[in-house]
Amino acid sequence: MTMQETLTAPPRRRISLGRILVGGAVSDLGRFPRYAAFALLGATLIWAPIVGYLRTAPLSYKSSVSLILPGSGASASMNLNGIGQASSYANSAFSSNSVSPTETYKRLIGAERILDAAATSLDMTLADFGKPRIELVDQTSLIHVEMTGGTPENAQARGNALLDAFFAELDALRADEQDTREDSGLAAIADYRESVAVTRNDIAALQAETGLMSADQFDAMVESTRLLESRVRDLAAALEEKRQNVATLEATLGIPASAAAATLKLFADAEFLALTDEIGLHAAALAEARGQYGEGHPKVQEARSAHAVSANAALARAARVTGLALAQLAALDLAPEGARAQLLADLVRMDADRAGAARQFETLSSRLQSEQAALLDIAPAAARLQDLQRDFTVAEAVFASAIARTQSTKSDVYASYPLVQVLENPSLPDRPSSPNRKLAIAAGGAATFMLLIGLALGWIRSALISRIVARPKTPS
Template sequence: MTITLTNPIVKLPRLTGRGWGRRIMMGGRLSDIKRMPRYIATALLGMTLIWAPLLGYLKTAPLSYRSTTSLILPGSGASASMNLNGIGQASSYANSAFASNAVSPTETYKRLLGADRILDAAADALDLTRAEIGAPRIRLVDQTSLIHVEMSGGSPVDAQAKGDALLRAFFAELDALREDEVNTREDSGLLAIDDFRSSVAETRRQITQLQIESELMSVAQYDRLVDRHLKLETLILDRRAGLSELRASLHALEAQLGLNATGAAATLKLFADSGYLAIIDEEARHEVALSDANARYGSQHPKVQEARKARDSAAEIALRLAMSVTGLDGTTLAALDLAPDGARAALLSELVLKQVELSASETELLTLNTQFEEGQAQIDRLAGAASDLQDLERDFSVAEAVFASAIARSETGKSDVYASYPLVQVLENPSLPDRPSSPNRKLAYLAGIAATMMLFFGLSLGWVRLALINKLLKKPDAQA
């Protein structure tokens, strides 16, 4: 490209002090080779200022190695369950660490990795100072749960050792934080458990005191007393009905026989005595002899009188024996049935048996009534105590359930150690670098080359600045 200078403004006058200033600002002609030494000197000076510090830094800067570590936080939650015999099941569930948008566990762990006490613990493990171990470079990967940690050292082994020490200090601090959280929760839970235990003990004491005072061991015992009382009442009603039936049967049999049970018993007793039966037989023979004598002789005949006397003597002996055997007087004995043979003897026996059953039933009913009255009095006396005992047992059950639930929550809470500080795993152990990370020679050389190119570009612009200025100055005239 050829540039023709036609504007008289660009003609160089004689170089005075003012001319030199204008020459520096405006430059010279493109064909003015005399300017070349100044540009070469400027280029050499600029390159010296660029490359001398750069090469000096590359030669004197100490080598630095960088060890990288990757951590990952699993995204799933944690759950724990415990079966308690006779009580139920206790369970706990911790949501995923990433379930809430308000708290980011990766940001929390990033801050924890760079905390002063973590770095101090890592430095103490390596017998270094805080300044010697340096600060880790922590980088979070977006949309993931990854944490990249970099530690620098003067050698590959040194960098890897710093990374290992940082990880050990980090996990030790995590364990300490989790243990402190569990202990804090346990301490607060123990206070509540002590209150629940005191409530259970107080309720148990009240139950024991009520049992001693009322002699009622449980509500079930009172229920059994009530059930037995109701059954006894039903039994009494049945016995009363049976007794009424037995009395009616006995009265009917007495009316049929014309004899009461006492007479029937005496009759049976008499005719069960062999001596009495023998006398009766003898009396019967004398009666026959008397009848025969009356048929043959007159009433005053000696044989008739002898036979009558023998009969009366036998009858008197029989009466005395009957009175001795039965304990009855003569008048009562005269009303007895003295012909108990055959079916009538069976009826007399049945009458006596029914009388015995009636007496037994009356005695049994009297005993049952006594037991019923005693049971009713006992139930009335224990009704209030049973009600109070039921209330206390219900309160005891509730207090015991709350107490057991508090213990279960306390125990399951111990297993939920990742609730506030989620589980973190080492995805990649601290690496052993195979090349230094600093100084970066390639980057330094590229920077030097770029600076050199910019220097030459600036000098090129300085060489043609007069032509560019004249061209810019001509544009307004041309437009006008």
């Protein structure tokens, strides 16, 4: 280059830190290529990843499902005739402030064994199956679950598989809880059954030993003995009355009842009556002979002899009929005529009644003594039997209640794991959830706009700085 060209060429501008910070004039279009280059470079850095992501990212679809937990409790009751009532009650799942069933189920849905079971049902690995996105809706009992898949059908299938695995796990947990409770209850039931059997055997042994079947039987025996004792007392009073009546009539007639009976028996004999008639005839003949002759006259002696023969014959007949000795025949009343004969008959009847009453009194008294002795012997056994029967009733009631309680708890399957229902089945998405093209383009546009705003501020920074510097300071 010549000196003249050197003198006529425009001077080169040096790049300085001040120029970079302050910038040039707004009307200096010489800076435009640099700003255009920065704008192009920034747009490339913004849109290249976005376009690459939109072109290379695989499509994914989200299937959503909603679960709901009803808030009511559950109860079960069983009435046992003659024993009582067995009941169970499960509080509402939301009645406790310390335990949240929705949070519990959220953890359970995301448990690895449930995800593994769902993945296995679709012949997938746990990593390929993915994890659900679980959201609890505030102030409700709703659980919202989202599953992602490569196709709408695959996303819906994953949601269904997750639900099936979740409900299968719930059923398994409830069944395990019921089995655990039942196993613990069976041990108690076995003890109750053994107690009932032991008490029953004790009762059977005591019944076989004493012959006493129940406490009611002992009460019936006591009542029967009481009635028998009352009857014996009444019979004793009646017997004493009959004795007094017989004694009074014997004193009035002057003959004992046995003699009156023998007299009536004797005068019922026709041969004896004929002999007494014959004695009467010989007595009349003797009296007539005595009136005509002296005692030593042959006719008087003949009449006396005939009378004696007749009297002896009558006494012999009386002894044979009555079975009494001749000396006892003197106590007989040999003239029971008219009303006296009736009184003798009444005496004999009253004495027979007295004898019957005395025999009955003796029999019942002996029976009363026997029953009283038996009651004294069996009273301790009756008390023991009553205690055993009470123990048996209590043991049987406890045993039946335990069985009823075990059976009633089987209906309470939602006590620990509350009821959950599917409010919305897994949906079939109609558009992909990722990549979100609109969101990516909006983000790229926003970034580009912010880049342009930054470049515009850089373009006018000199004028802005000059204005700020030239602004007068306000006095303090």
